[in-house]
Amino acid sequence: xxxxxxxxxxxxxxxxxxxxxxxxxxxxxxxxxxxxxxxxxxxxxxxxxxxxxxxxxxxxxxxxxxxxxxxxxxxxxxxxxxxxxxxxxxxxxxxxxxxxxxxxxxxxxxxxxxxxxxxxxxxxxxxxxxxxxxxxxxxxxxxxxxxxxxxxxxxxxxxxxxxxxxxxxxxxxxxxxxxxxxxxxxxxxxxxxxxxxxxxxxxxxxxxxxxxxxxxxxxxxxxxxxxxxxxxxxxxxxxxxxxxxxxxxxxxxxxxxxxxxxxxxxxxxxxxxxxxxxxxxxxxxxxxxxxxxxxxxxxxxxxxxxxxxxxxxxxxxxxxxxxxxxxxxxxxxxxxxxxxxxxxxxxxxxxxxxxxxxxxxxxxxxxxxxxxxxxxxxxxxxxxxxxxxxxxxxxxxxxxxxxxxxxxxxxxxxxxxxxxxxxxxxxxxxxxxxxxxxxxxxxxxxxxxxxxxxxxxxxxxxxxxxxxxxxxxxxxxxxxxxxxxxxxxxxxxxxxxxxxxxxxxxxxxxxxxxxxxxxxxxxxxxxxxxxxxxxxxxxxxxxxxxxxxxxxxxxxxxxxxxxxxxxxxxxxxxxxxxxxxxxxxxxxxxxxxxxxxxxxxxxxxxxxxxxxxxxxxxxxxxxxxxxxxxxxxxxxxxxxxxxxxxxxxxxxxxxxxxxxxxxxxxxxxxxxxxxxxxxxxxxxxxxxxxxxxxxxxxxxxxxxxxxxxxxxxxxxxxxxxxxxxxxxxxxxxxxxxxxxxxxxxxxxxxxxxxxxxxxxxxxxxxxxxxxxxxxxxxxxxxxxxxxxxxxxxxxxxxxxxxxxxxxxxxxxxxxxxxxxxxxxxxxxxxxxxxxxxxxxxxxxxxxxxxxxxxxxxxxxxxxxxxxxxxxxxxxxxxxxxx
RNA sequence: GCCCGGGUGGCGGAACGGUAGACGCGGCGGACUCAAAAUUCGCUUCUGGUGACAGAGUGGGGGUUCGAAUCCCCCCCCGGGUACCA
Numbered sequence: 001x002x003x004x005x006x007x008x009x010x011x012x013x014x015x016x017x018x019x020x021x022x023x024x025x026x027x028x029x030x031x032x033x034x035x036x037x038x039x040x041x042x043x044x045x046x047x048x049x050x051x052x053x054x055x056x057x058x059x060x061x062x063x064x065x066x067x068x069x070x071x072x073x074x075x076x077x078x079x080x081x082x083x084x085x086x087x088x089x090x091x092x093x094x095x096x097x098x099x100x101x102x103x104x105x106x107x108x109x110x111x112x113x114x115x116x117x118x119x120x121x122x123x124x125x126x127x128x129x130x131x132x133x134x135x136x137x138x139x140x141x142x143x144x145x146x147x148x149x150x151x152x153x154x155x156x157x158x159x160x161x162x163x164x165x166x167x168x169x170x171x172x173x174x175x176x177x178x179x180x181x182x183x184x185x186x187x188x189x190x191x192x193x194x195x196x197x198x199x200x201x202x203x204x205x206x207x208x209x210x211x212x213x214x215x216x217x218x219x220x221x222x223x224x225x226x227x228x229x230x231x232x233x234x235x236x237x238x239x240x241x242x243x244x245x246x247x248x249x250x251x252x253x254x255x256x257x258x259x260x261x262x263x264x265x266x267x268x269x270x271x272x273x274x275x276x277x278x279x280x281x282x283x284x285x286x287x288x289x290x291x292x293x294x295x296x297x298x299x300x301x302x303x304x305x306x307x308x309x310x311x312x313x314x315x316x317x318x319x320x321x322x323x324x325x326x327x328x329x330x331x332x333x334x335x336x337x338x339x340x341x342x343x344x345x346x347x348x349x350x351x352x353x354x355x356x357x358x359x360x361x362x363x364x365x366x367x368x369x370x371x372x373x374x375x376x377x378x379x380x381x382x383x384x385x386x387x388x389x390x391x392x393x394x395x396x397x398x399x400x401x402x403x404x405x406x407x408x409x410x411x412x413x414x415x416x417x418x419x420x421x422x423x424x425x426x427x428x429x430x431x432x433x434x435x436x437x438x439x440x441x442x443x444x445x446x447x448x449x450x451x452x453x454x455x456x457x458x459x460x461x462x463x464x465x466x467x468x469x470x471x472x473x474x475x476x477x478x479x480x481x482x483x484x485x486x487x488x489x490x491x492x493x494x495x496x497x498x499x500x501x502x503x504x505x506x507x508x509x510x511x512x513x514x515x516x517x518x519x520x521x522x523x524x525x526x527x528x529x530x531x532x533x534x535x536x537x538x539x540x541x542x543x544x545x546x547x548x549x550x551x552x553x554x555x556x557x558x559x560x561x562x563x564x565x566x567x568x569x570x571x572x573x574x575x576x577x578x579x580x581x582x583x584x585x586x587x588x589x590x591x592x593x594x595x596x597x598x599x600x601x602x603x604x605x606x607x608x609x610x611x612x613x614x615x616x617x618x619x620x621x622x623x624x625x626x627x628x629x630x631x632x633x634x635x636x637x638x639x640x641x642x643x644x645x646x647x648x649x650x651x652x653x654x655x656x657x658x659x660x661x662x663x664x665x666x667x668x669x670x671x672x673x674x675x676x677x678x679x680x681x682x683x684x685x686x687x688x689x690x691x692x693x694x695x696x697x698x699x700x701x702x703x704x705x706x707x708x709x710x711x712x713x714x715x716x717x718x719x720x721x722x723x724x725x726x727x728x729x730x731x732x733x734x735x736x737x738x739x740x741x742x743x744x745x746x747x748x749x750x751x752x753x754x755x756x757x758x759x760x761x762x763x764x765x766x767x768x769x770x771x772x773x774x775x776x777x778x779x780x781x782x783x784x785x786x787x788x789x790x791x792x793x794x795x796x797x798x799x800x801x802x803x804x805x806x807x808x809x810x811x812x813x814x815x816x817x818x819x820x821x822x823x824x825x826x827x828x829x830x831x832x833x834x835x836x837x838x839x840x841x842x843x844x845x846x847x848x849x850x851x852x853x854x855x856x857x858x859x860x861x862x863x864x865x866x867x868x869x870x871x872x873x874x875x876x877x878x879x880x881x882x
Numbered sequence: 883g884c885c886c887g888g889g890u891g892g893c894g895g896a897a898c899g900g901u902a903g904a905c906g907c908g909g910c911g912g913a914c915u916c917a918a919a920a921u922u923c924g925c926u927u928c929u930g931g932u933g934a935c936a937g938a939g940u941g942g943g944g945g946u947u948c949g950a951a952u953c954c955c956c957c958c959c960c961g962g963g964u965a966c967c968a
Contacts, residue, residue: 221886513966629895723906829949831949875901
């Protein structure tokens with residue numbers, strides 16, 4: 001028998017077993033069994049580009065560990081895989097090289113599939129999907145049409161990055177310092193007709209239902225902040241000159257009386273209307289043009305000097321009739337609120353900065369805590385000692401300089417009162433505003449899902465009839481046509497007839513945002529073969545929600561929010577009954593190399609392929625989980641990989657050796673038929689009657705069961721779980737060395753052949769030791785199986801004759817966890833001064849007395865008075881002196 | 883800018899408010915070997931001391947507590963997201 005750990009030999013053998021037996025496939029009919037306990041474990045699907053990287057390895061190592069752990073707790077686990085195969089990188093590659101995005105993508109998918117198999121990930125491949133295949137995107141289109149028919153789709157104009165040289169729309173990512181990454185041309189902002197999904201209709205529910213799901217708190221916080229609910233009022237400001245009213249959203253109606261000017265966002269559609277034909281027109285036009293092309297993230301910077309231009313118009317403050325000058329300024333955002341604000345420089349930092357820069361009046365309407373209050377301030381507001389240097393004041397306080405009805409009222413109370421008053425007067429009303437914007441789903445790109453709409457001159461926008469789906473993505477010559485969406489070049493495809501009136505009509509040439517594809521793929525997995533529907537609601541509802549979703553924290557907002565929205569909307573439409581798709585979420589951290597994000601340009605990438613070739617998949621997977629807490633970023637180290645390889649080698653060698661020992665011991669110890677080489681079938685149960693070092697080893701094994709079970713089940717602490725199995729393996733190795741000496745191998749088999757009785761006597765003498773070792777090894781392999789499925793299957797079979805993945809997860813027995821002694825720490829002033837082994841049953845009083853009597857602490861008590869003694873049973877005694 | 887994370891030995895990291903540094907890497911020393919590799923055993927936060935031991939120590943500053951890496955406040959640095967990368 002080969003005593004060398006050889007993953008290249010072990011791993012393919014077990015992968016073959018799982019493939020032949022379709023071990024990881026689950027059928028939907030199995031769900032009809034009342035005893036079925038279905039669990040859905042899912043990692044975010046990969047975008048197939050090139051080969052998988054170590055980030056993928058980590059993601060699927062985590063997910064696979066969870067899937068195995070659940071299976072071994074008796075669950076029926078759905079664990080599928082697919083590919084998010086539409087997207088920009090493949091299209092960019094096509095523009096550069098002429099290679100069809102489909103070819104590059106399919107090639108990449110093949111590589112991903114092969115490597116996932118080589119990693120031994122327990123995937124149900126019968127449910128595989130790829131979003132670029134017509135049999136998938138047919139249903140993406142169908143879902144779009146359901147949204148369309150239910151009024152959740154809108155078409156309206158929106159700003160895009162426009163590259164005037166390439167004549168194409170750019171993704172934000174393609175805009176570098178305001179220039180197109182390919183052309184280098186200054187990017188313009190253009191307004192184009194776009195498709196939207198009305199996710200804002202769901203803002204409140206998306207916010208509220210976060211309370212019902214088991215997600216990391218910081219991810220929920222990010223989503224809450226992204227949705228950005230704020231309560232306030234909408235107030236109408238009249239512009240007499242143009243005979244229009246402008247609505248403003250404010251969270252601070254209490255400061256309405258302090259407004260001294262009015263500001264519009266550069267994108268506001270009325271800005272140019274307001275200055276048309278006036279002497280302001282040129283200056284305003286120049287400012288707007290500049291603001292529109294400026295870098296979006298820089299624009300919001302608080303420390304950036306405020307800029308703007310006067311419009312030469314005024315609006316009337318509805319609460320006091322004051323005339324406020326109008327400005328356009330880029331610190332006002334078109335996407336938030338109404339794109340126009342009332343400016344209250346006395347109580348808002350940004351308004352204050354702007355007022356300072358443009359010499360505008362600053363008015364105080366709330367009294368600060370440090371201002372001196374007159375006794376009767378309501379009747380004599382001017383008696384206030386107003387400290388102008390303290391402005392802007394953003395805190396709370398009583399109102400002043402406002403209105404007789406409100407002066408003196410604490411501003412928080414005045415908020416509601418003023419809102420009610422506005423409502424009475426018809427000048428405004430209570431309003432909730434969300435930061436969340438509608439989801440822009442159309443893209444002027446080739447490599448995406450065609451939008452199934454036909455534009456007809458007579459009938460308008462007509463949905464493609466469902467029985468004509470899919471609208472197949474046409475073949476085109478040039479992936480970068482000038483000025484239009486690339487699909488517009490496929491004239492035979494674009495020119496069609498209207499499904500309603502049969503007259504000539506044109507197909508929509510935009511494609512869908514790839515986030516649409518990935519917002520429902522987890523539903524398709526539940527019923528992936530269905531060619532009559534996107535999914536059977538009964539099947540999807542049975543599997544959903546996903547019990548454990550796992551993916552990168554970089555998706556914490558967009559993907560997760562869109563998928564949540566999809567499920568709610570589809571549930572409202574009536575094709576699904578899933579309020580929240582991801583009941584539990586785990587977000588993994590990034591793997592870096594030498595402290596930096598891996599990238600091809602830096603040349604610091606690590607390909608899993610090389611690791612797997614050199615050390616095997618078990619090592620690669622285990623290391624990916626061992627290198628740190630999986631939810632945090634971690635740095636990859638090649639030396640660390642070797643450490644894990646050494647650990648796995650040792651575990652496997654010890655297992656192989658112990659299995660051999662038992663084969664020879666069996667006829668003698670078990671009374672089994674002579675010459676039988678059948679492995680001990682009960683190797684996984686705790687041997688009885690062990691004492692001394694053997695008992696200690698058994699205790700260690702049960703400690704490891706307890707530790708690994710807790711680390712995996714409660715907190716996803718795979719790194720410490722692996723460490724626990726390492727500790728157990730170290731203990732096994734030490735016990736084994738005590739039995740047979742430190743030689744590389746005991747060569748029991750050879751010895752038996754040569755030595756006859758003497759060796760057998762030795763084996764008998766060591767029988768109890770080997771039983772303990774074998775149990776500990778079976779336990780170590782069993783605990784490590786979710787991380788290293790191949791070698792543990794191999795070793796466990798040798799040790800017990802059983803398939804480890806079919807075994808129930810081991811249970812720690814309390815009697816082996818409890819100790820009758822512990823090490824008491826003795827502290828003085830919180831500093832450790834002594835340790836002593838004491839009985840676990842010692843009372844508080846006994847612990848205190850014992851501690852106080854310790855010789856080592858006496859010098860620290862000398863000349864001091866003992867003020868207090870803290871006793872923490874099972875842990876420590878802390879003596880507090882003065 | 884805004885939102886969310888993170889910062890602990892030479893390195894990756896461990897530590898329900900209760901022994902800082904588990905486990906692994908690296909380093910040093912020993913065993914085995916003609917030798918090397920592999921394996922195996924021991925030591926390894928820093929400073930002082932032969933040593934027992936003492937002092938310091940979890941990005942910086944303050945606070946709460948008998949006791950803080952952990953909780954609170956302020957600051958610095960690094961990472962993710964920021965709506966057309968996925």
